[in-house]
Amino acid sequence: MIRYFPRKHLTALTLLCATVTALALVPSRESGVDTAEVSADRVVIELPPITADKVASAPRIKPLASEAIVTPTLPVEDAVSTAIKNLPDLPSIQPDVASLEIASVQKTKSPEPVDPWQTLTVKSGDSMSALFQRAGLSSKELYRITSADKKRRLYKIMPGQRIRVLASDGRVEKLEYLQTELKTYVFDATGDSVTVDLIEKKPEIRLAHATGTIKGSLFYAGKDAGLSERQTMNLANIFGHVINFVYDLRAGDHFHVVYEEQFLEGKKIGEGRIVAAEFTNSGERFSAYRYEDSEGYFGYYDEDGTSMRKAFLLAPLNYSRISSNFKLARKHPVLGKVRAHKGTDYAAPTGTPIYASGDGRVSFSGTKGGYGKTVIIKHAGGVETRYAHMSRIAAGSGKRVRQGQVIGYVGATGLATGPHLHYEFILNGAHRNPRTVLAKLPKAKSLPKSELARFKSTIATKVALIEGLRQTQVARLESSN
Numbered sequence: 001m002i003r004y005f006p007r008k009h010l011t012a013l014t015l016l017c018a019t020v021t022a023l024a025l026v027p028s029r030e031s032g033v034d035t036a037e038v039s040a041d042r043v044v045i046e047l048p049p050i051t052a053d054k055v056a057s058a059p060r061i062k063p064l065a066s067e068a069i070v071t072p073t074l075p076v077e078d079a080v081s082t083a084i085k086n087l088p089d090l091p092s093i094q095p096d097v098a099s100l101e102i103a104s105v106q107k108t109k110s111p112e113p114v115d116p117w118q119t120l121t122v123k124s125g126d127s128m129s130a131l132f133q134r135a136g137l138s139s140k141e142l143y144r145i146t147s148a149d150k151k152r153r154l155y156k157i158m159p160g161q162r163i164r165v166l167a168s169d170g171r172v173e174k175l176e177y178l179q180t181e182l183k184t185y186v187f188d189a190t191g192d193s194v195t196v197d198l199i200e201k202k203p204e205i206r207l208a209h210a211t212g213t214i215k216g217s218l219f220y221a222g223k224d225a226g227l228s229e230r231q232t233m234n235l236a237n238i239f240g241h242v243i244n245f246v247y248d249l250r251a252g253d254h255f256h257v258v259y260e261e262q263f264l265e266g267k268k269i270g271e272g273r274i275v276a277a278e279f280t281n282s283g284e285r286f287s288a289y290r291y292e293d294s295e296g297y298f299g300y301y302d303e304d305g306t307s308m309r310k311a312f313l314l315a316p317l318n319y320s321r322i323s324s325n326f327k328l329a330r331k332h333p334v335l336g337k338v339r340a341h342k343g344t345d346y347a348a349p350t351g352t353p354i355y356a357s358g359d360g361r362v363s364f365s366g367t368k369g370g371y372g373k374t375v376i377i378k379h380a381g382g383v384e385t386r387y388a389h390m391s392r393i394a395a396g397s398g399k400r401v402r403q404g405q406v407i408g409y410v411g412a413t414g415l416a417t418g419p420h421l422h423y424e425f426i427l428n429g430a431h432r433n434p435r436t437v438l439a440k441l442p443k444a445k446s447l448p449k450s451e452l453a454r455f456k457s458t459i460a461t462k463v464a465l466i467e468g469l470r471q472t473q474v475a476r477l478e479s480s481n
């Protein structure tokens with residue numbers, strides 16, 4: 001399965017950090033294929049070397065006195081053409097003069113047919129009416145086409161997207177809206193009424209992988225490993241129930257990720273889901289495998305089929321909004337602060353969504369002295385969570401809430417010096433660090449026994465991939481010591 005890994009990735013990886021690269025995975029088979037492709041159908045013509053005297057002897061074009069800015073001489077090109085003329089006869093390659101002449105005559109007699117389609121690229125600030133104007137089409141035509149689509153997709157065009165129009169005498173016959181590389185909406189306006197069809201292309205999925213080590217922040221490590229910010233965020237979300245990425249990240253923490261990439265006609269068009277990942281935090285190793293059960297529900301599970309989703313989120317807010325705070329914690333602020341301060345503070349911009357960290361019922365919703373706008377949730381197992389200093393509350397008292405549901409937004413109400421979420425986790429009346437009591441909390445869901453065999457066989461290849469990445473990293477670390 002290793003040969004499915006794009007070689008480009010491995011090359012990029014080897015260039016990255018020498019300490020973490022997965023060199024051993026470089027597939028020898030693939031490089032063989034590549035060379036074959038390059039050398040096939042290619043004839044090498046060896047030109048005699050361009051010598052200095054040839055360059056010097058090449059005729060020079062004298063600039064006209066009145067046109068002093070005229071392009072200077074082109075001695076090198078002349079030397080090349082001289083060299084080509086001096087080529088030994090290669091009858092199979094050199095086209096004969098007669099056929100060349102015929103070709104050029106034919107060309108002048110019947111010019112290349114003009115592409116009847118007009119291709120328009122959406123620029124920032126563009127609307128369909130601007131595009132129609134550019135294409136020389138009337139607003140009546142615009143209405144005829146756009147009104148055919150009940151979903152009004154042509155009103156939501158984005159910069160970079162393309163519209164192709166086929167029109168004759170100002171009447172649109174066909175219009176294609178290339179929404180993405182994979183999705184094209186075809187408006188057929190040849191008949192009395194306009195029809196809209198979606199043409200979808202299926203991308204080829206290839207697996208890529210990355211290995212990273214935390215030095216400064218999760219985002220730098222992700223970037224170093226060749227992951228996009230979005231993919232780094234996905235990684236953080238997968239492990240968000242077991243690792244608090246705001247406070248618990250340590251230098252030397254590391255990860256391996258196997259993820260999908262989408263290719264269309266050999267070109268990479270996007271990245272896809274993470275299918276397997278492993279994160280080692282403070283020496284503790286967590287692994288996660290994406291699995292779609294026989295009923296079509298998917299989730300991330302460890303090797304034993306235990307869900308990565310735990311009863312509580314560790315940092316109950318949108319990580320992407322606090323990415324600037326995703327820095328390495330030099331000290332451990334949680335333990336010290338939890339006692340002094342009875343909670344954890346998450347600095348984030350005002351308006352950042354705050355999530356219910358677990359399923360429960362809102363027992364308080366309103367203003368509470370120095371806490372400002374506050375929501376308190378009662379959960380099963382004697383757990384209570386509190387969220388303070390909100391700018392706005394989004395969950396009323398008595399309401400049932402689900403884990404991950406937005407219950408309010410970050411603010412600075414009450415006694416707060418700046419916008420942040422003050423989060424408290426209380427177990428049987430005592431403030432606790434949710435991570436350290438994780439084991440005592442209600443168990444995360446595991447896959448039912450009926451799914452386990454299928455699960456294990458589904459993830460087997462990915463387990464091997466992660467294992468391979470881990471061993472490669474270990475081997476590299478050892479050889480660099």
Ligand SMILES: [Zn+2]
Binds near residue numbers: 341343344345421422
């Ligand atoms: Zn606080």
